Amino acid sequence: MSEEQGAPEGGEQPQQGEQQEQPEQTFTQADVDKIVKERVGRERAKYADYDDLKTKAGEKQTVEERLAAMEKRATDAEVGRLRSDIAAEHGISKEDRDLFLTGADEDTLTAQAKRLAARESERKKQGNYVPNIGKNPKPSENDERAAVRGLFGSHD
Known part of the structure; x- marks a missing residue:
């Protein structure tokens, strides 16, 4: 049936003996707080040992x-x-x-x-080889050396 023929929105037909409207249930803030607290408590209880297991898994x-x-x-x-x-x-x-x-x-x-x-x-x-060990090489003769020797009378 289409909407023109009187079918309810959503395409669902009410069944015989079923109530068309359910009474709306109201909660106080205290009721909501209590329900939420119970639900959170149940969830936390499920995973209470999570931190311990995580620590143990990291150590192994x-x-x-x-x-x-x-x-x-x-x-x-x-x-x-x-x-x-x-x-x-x-x-x-x-x-x-x-x-x-x-x-x-x-x-x-x-x-x-x-x-x-x-x-x-x-x-x-x-062995340990050091070239010219024990030899004192004679310095080359130059004019300055000769002049110094002449002044100081050094004879090599």
Whole structure:
């Protein structure tokens, strides 16, 4: 039916036995305050432990993070052991080992250790070399020097 034929707005037909108008219910401000307070209390009770759970979740590491940390520690320990073994094998001091052996795998560490040991061996063969040590070079003779020697009677 259309509006012209007398149908109510919204297209709904009232059912038999149903009241057409419901009486309007009124609330005082105290009633509204009480209803709101009860509702807020129920909602807060639902999420009362939210802050505790959030704090606990922030403190816990995920399984993946813990696994990654453990793998890193294991790798670091293995590289440290390798570094110590290779340094001992090539006669490298602890200080030089920590400073110069920086590789992360056996081949790299071995190459570094061999190179460092070779340099140390070369240094020991040559010793500390200072050119012209113990020699006093004779200064070149010039006119000013000759004049000063003549005045002061210095003879070299």
